Amino acid sequence: GEDVEQSLFLSVREGDSSVINCTYTDSSSTYLYWYKQEPGAGLQLLTYIFSNMDMKQDQRLTVLLNKKDKHLSLRIADTQTGDSAIYFCAARDAGKSTFGDGTTLTVKP
Amino acid sequence: EPEVTQTPSHQVTQMGQEVILRCVPISNHLYFYWYRQILGQKVEFLVSFYNNEISEKSEIFDDQFSVERPDGSNFTLKIRSTKLEDSAMYFCASSDRNSPLHFGNGTRLTVT
Numbered sequence: 001g002e003d004v005e006q007s008l009f010l011s012v013r014e015g016d017s018s019v020i021n022c023t024y025t026d027s028s029s030t031y032l033y034w035y036k037q038e039p040g041a042g043l044q045l046l047t048y049i050f051s052n053m054d055m056k057q058d059q060r061l062t063v064l065l066n067k068k069d070k071h072l073s074l075r076i077a078d079t080q081t082g083d084s085a086i087y088f089c090a091a092r093d094a095g096k097s098t099f100g101d102g103t104t105l106t107v108k109p
Numbered sequence: 110e111p112e113v114t115q116t117p118s119h120q121v122t123q124m125g126q127e128v129i130l131r132c133v134p135i136s137n138h139l140y141f142y143w144y145r146q147i148l149g150q151k152v153e154f155l156v157s158f159y160n161n162e163i164s165e166k167s168e169i170f171d172d173q174f175s176v177e178r179p180d181g182s183n184f185t186l187k188i189r190s191t192k193l194e195d196s197a198m199y200f201c202a203s204s205d206r207n208s209p210l211h212f213g214n215g216t217r218l219t220v221t
Contacts, residue, residue, distance in 0.1 A: 033209050042214035043152065043200060088152060090210075095165050096142065097210050099152040 002026040004091050006100035013108050018076040020103045022089030025070065029091040032065060034074045037086045037102070046074070046087075081107045111135045115201050115213035122191055122220055130186045130216045134203030141184045142202040142210060143176065145169065152200070158184065191220045 003025045012018045024032070033048040049056045049063045049072070056063045062075040076083055086102040114133045122128050134141050143155040156166040158176055175187045184203075188195055196219050202210040 031209065035212070043202075043212040045209050045211060048209045090152075092210070096154045096157050098154065099144075101151045 002029065002091055002093070002098040004089055004098050004100040006087075006089050006103045008101060009104050009106070011106045011108065012079050014079060014081055016079055018074075018079045018083070018105055018107075020074045020076075020087050020089075020105065022072040022074075022100055023070055024072065024089075024091040024098075026091060026093060026098075027067075027070065028093050030094070031092040031097075032063075032072045033090040033092065033097065034061075034063065035088040035090060035099075037088065039085075043088065076105075079105075079107050081109060083107055113201055113203055113211050113213035115199075115216050117216060118214065119217045120219070122218070124193060124220055125190050127187065127189050128191055128218065130188075130199050130201075130218070132184045132186070132201030132213055133182050134184055134201070135211055136182070138203035138205050138208075138211075140164075140204045140206070141176075141178070142204075143186045144200045144202065144212075145197045146200065146215075147197040155186075155199075188218075191218075193220050196220045 006022045030051045034046045035043040036046050047058050060077045064073045084107045088102045089100040090097040116131045141158040146152045154167050156170045157164045177185050198215040200212050200215045202212045204210045
C-alpha cells in the first residue's frame with residue numbers, strides 16, 4: 001500500500017520561509033494534499049495539487065511536485081507565528097487518502 | 110462554504126459500551142470516510158463508503174466497527190464493546206469523485 005513520509009519537526013523564525021517536504025511511494029496517486037492541524041482541532045485543507053501539475057501557488061503557499069521522485073513540498077512564505085501547527089501531507093489514488101506522520105512547524109518570534 | 114459537521118465533539122464512555130459517532134457530510138458529496146487519530150499519532154484510515162456500501166476498509170476496521178447512512182444526510186460510525194485503545198479523535202470526511210477530502214472537526218472519544 002501507499003506509504004507517505006515527512007520529517008517530523010521544523011523550526012523557523014518569523015518572517016522566514018518554511019519548506020516542508022514529503023515523499024510518497026504509489027506512483028498512481030493522483031491527488032496530493034496538504035492539511036494543517038492546530039492543537040486540539042480538526043484537519044484543515046490548505047491546498048492540493050493534481051499529479052499532472054508541477055507547481056501550484058496560492059497566496060503565501062507554494063506546492064512543488066516532482067512526480068518522477070515522488071516528492072512533494074510545501075513552501076510557506078513570510079511565516080507567521082499563527083502558522084505554528086502540524087502539517088500533514090496526504091496522497092490519494094481513486095479511493096482513500098494516506099497521511100504522513102505530520103511535520104510540527106514551530107515559528108519563533 | 111459548506112462543511113462537514115460531527116457530533117458530539119467529545120464523547121466519554123465506559124469500556125464495553127457501544128458508541129455511535131455522527132457526521133453530516135457536505136450535501137452534494139458521494140464518498141464518505143472515517144479516519145482515526147490516536148493522541149500524538151498519525152491520521153489512520155478506517156473505512157470509505159460509496160453508493161450505500163463499504164468500498165474499502167483497513168485492518169483496524171474489524172467486526173467491532175460498522176458504518177451506516179441511515180438517511181440522506183447522516184453518516185454514522187458505531188463502535189461496539191469499546192476498548193481503552195479505542196480512545197482517539199475520530200474524523201469524518203466527504204468528497205466527490207474529483208475533490209479533496211473535506212474533514213469535520215472530529216469527535217474526541219475517551220474510553221474509561
